[in-house]
Amino acid sequence: MIEPMGNAGRFLVEAAGRLGVRLYAATHKDVHDGYPHRLRDALSGVCATDLTDTARALADMEAFCRRHAVAGIAACFELFTPLAALLAERTGLPGNDPRLAHAPRNKILMGEAFARAGVPAPRWAVAHDPDEALQVARAGPGALGWPLVVKPAEQGGSWGVSVVDGPDRLADAVRAAQRYTRAEPHGLPLDTRALLQEYVPGREYSCDTVVADGVAHPLPVVAKDTTDGTYRIETGHTCPSGLPGPLEEEVRRVAARAALAVGVRNGIAHTEVKIPPGARTPYVIETGARLPGDNLCEVVEAATGVDEAVAHLRAVLGTAPDTAPTRTDAAAIRFLLPERGGVLRRLDVPGEPGTHAELYLKPGDAVPEPADSACRAGHVLARAATAGEARRLADRVAARSRVEVG
Ligand SMILES: Nc1ncnc2c1ncn2[C@@H]1O[C@H](COP(=O)(O)OP(=O)(O)OP(=O)(O)O)[C@@H](O)[C@H]1O
Ligand SMILES: [Mg+2]
Structure with a gap:
C-alpha cells in the first residue's frame, strides 16, 4: 500500500484481515511515525523511502516487493496513484496503464483523457x-x-x-x-x-468502479450533498442514490468509461458526476484511481453489503472481485461543519439508535475556515431501511449537534 495513512487505509486493513493477506506500507519515515497505532500494528513491514523522488521510490519499492514476494500494489493516496502504476509495470504485477499513470492525479491530463475517450465532462x-x-x-x-x-x-x-x-x-x-x-x-x-x-448545475453523485484485467465492474451510486456558493464542501453522502433505475445505470456506465479512460485496469476508481436538471447524461467532474474517502466504504457496505476494500484488494491481486450487492438497506453520512474558523470550544453529538458518530477534533483544536473539507469536526453515520429514513436520521443528529468555535 503506497501511503495508507488516509481514510481508505483503515478499510484496507480490515479487508486484508478478511482476505488473510499481509500488508506492507511504502511511506516516509516521519509520516510512518505519525500513523495511528492500529494502522502501524496491522503492517507486516514498511518500505521507508522518499515518495517525492520517483526514481528512488520506484527503486526502493521494487527491491522491497522482490524481497517480500509482494503480490499486489494499491495506492491509497491520490497523488501517489502514478507511482502505483509505474511500480506495477516494473514488477510485472497487476496494475493500471503506466502510459496514463498521471491522468488520475492531474486534472489537466484527466481532461485530455476524457476528451480522447469521449467521456461527457465539463x-x-x-x-x-x-x-x-x-x-x-x-x-x-x-x-x-x-x-x-x-x-x-x-x-x-x-x-x-x-x-x-x-x-x-x-x-x-x-x-x-x-x-x-x-x-x-x-x-x-x-x-x-x-x-x-x-460550471455543471444539478445534483451530484459518486460511483466507484472496480476494474479487473481491464473489465469494469461498477458499484452502487451514492448521492452527494455539498454546500452551495463559492466553496463546495461535501456535507454528506447517501446510498442508495434515489435516482430512477435507468439514470442510475447511466451513471454507472459513464463512471466505468471514465475509469477506463484514465487507464484503470486492475484496481478501483472513485468517480464524481453531476446531472443537470432534466438531463439524461451525467457529466464527470473527476475520477481518482483509488478507494473513496469520506467513509464511503462504510456507507456503501452498510447499504449494499459490497465491500469495496476487499474488491479493490482482489483486483490488485489479479483475482476476480465480488461486487454483487447482498443487501437492500440504506446509509447516510453527514459531516459536522463549523460556521467559521477559530478554536473549537465545544463538540457535542447526541446519541440516537441507528447512528454512530466519530469526532476528528477536540476542544482547543484549531478549526480552519469552512472553505474546504479540512474544517470538518466529525461525522454521524445513520443506517435505516430506506435512503429517506437514513438521510432524515443523519440530518436530525447533525442538526442537534453543536460545533462551537470561539
Ligand atoms: N465543473 C464543475 N461544475 C460544478 N461543480 C463543480 C465543478 N467542479 C467542481 N465542482 C464542485 O466542487 C467540488 C470539488 O471539486 P473537485 O471534485 O474537482 O475537487 P477535489 O479537490 O478533487 O475534490 P474532493 O477531493 O473533495 O473530491 C465538487 O464535488 C463539486 O461539488
Ligand atoms: Mg472531488
Missing part, C-alpha cells in the same frame, strides 16, 4: 496566472461562461476550488487555486497551473 481551459485566466474566460465563442469553476490542477479535498460568478472574483480564485505548491505531509511538488471549468 469544457475546460488552463491558466498559468490570473491574467491568462481573464483572457480565457472572456474568449468569444467557446468561452466557458459564468459561473465557472476554478481549481488546482493537482489537489483534493476541495482545497483551492471555487465557483466564480463573474470576472471580478476570478483573479482571487486563480490565486487561491495556485496557492498549493507542495502537498503535505510528504512535500510532494504539485502542478500549480489553474484549471477553469464550465
Whole structure:
C-alpha cells in the first residue's frame, strides 16, 4: 500500500484481515511515525523511502516487493496513484496503464483523457496566472461562461476550488487555486497551473468502479450533498442514490468509461458526476484511481453489503472481485461543519439508535475556515431501511449537534 495513512487505509486493513493477506506500507519515515497505532500494528513491514523522488521510490519499492514476494500494489493516496502504476509495470504485477499513470492525479491530463475517450465532462481551459485566466474566460465563442469553476490542477479535498460568478472574483480564485505548491505531509511538488471549468448545475453523485484485467465492474451510486456558493464542501453522502433505475445505470456506465479512460485496469476508481436538471447524461467532474474517502466504504457496505476494500484488494491481486450487492438497506453520512474558523470550544453529538458518530477534533483544536473539507469536526453515520429514513436520521443528529468555535 503506497501511503495508507488516509481514510481508505483503515478499510484496507480490515479487508486484508478478511482476505488473510499481509500488508506492507511504502511511506516516509516521519509520516510512518505519525500513523495511528492500529494502522502501524496491522503492517507486516514498511518500505521507508522518499515518495517525492520517483526514481528512488520506484527503486526502493521494487527491491522491497522482490524481497517480500509482494503480490499486489494499491495506492491509497491520490497523488501517489502514478507511482502505483509505474511500480506495477516494473514488477510485472497487476496494475493500471503506466502510459496514463498521471491522468488520475492531474486534472489537466484527466481532461485530455476524457476528451480522447469521449467521456461527457465539463469544457475546460488552463491558466498559468490570473491574467491568462481573464483572457480565457472572456474568449468569444467557446468561452466557458459564468459561473465557472476554478481549481488546482493537482489537489483534493476541495482545497483551492471555487465557483466564480463573474470576472471580478476570478483573479482571487486563480490565486487561491495556485496557492498549493507542495502537498503535505510528504512535500510532494504539485502542478500549480489553474484549471477553469464550465460550471455543471444539478445534483451530484459518486460511483466507484472496480476494474479487473481491464473489465469494469461498477458499484452502487451514492448521492452527494455539498454546500452551495463559492466553496463546495461535501456535507454528506447517501446510498442508495434515489435516482430512477435507468439514470442510475447511466451513471454507472459513464463512471466505468471514465475509469477506463484514465487507464484503470486492475484496481478501483472513485468517480464524481453531476446531472443537470432534466438531463439524461451525467457529466464527470473527476475520477481518482483509488478507494473513496469520506467513509464511503462504510456507507456503501452498510447499504449494499459490497465491500469495496476487499474488491479493490482482489483486483490488485489479479483475482476476480465480488461486487454483487447482498443487501437492500440504506446509509447516510453527514459531516459536522463549523460556521467559521477559530478554536473549537465545544463538540457535542447526541446519541440516537441507528447512528454512530466519530469526532476528528477536540476542544482547543484549531478549526480552519469552512472553505474546504479540512474544517470538518466529525461525522454521524445513520443506517435505516430506506435512503429517506437514513438521510432524515443523519440530518436530525447533525442538526442537534453543536460545533462551537470561539
Ligand atoms: N465543473 C464543475 N461544475 C460544478 N461543480 C463543480 C465543478 N467542479 C467542481 N465542482 C464542485 O466542487 C467540488 C470539488 O471539486 P473537485 O471534485 O474537482 O475537487 P477535489 O479537490 O478533487 O475534490 P474532493 O477531493 O473533495 O473530491 C465538487 O464535488 C463539486 O461539488
Ligand atoms: Mg472531488
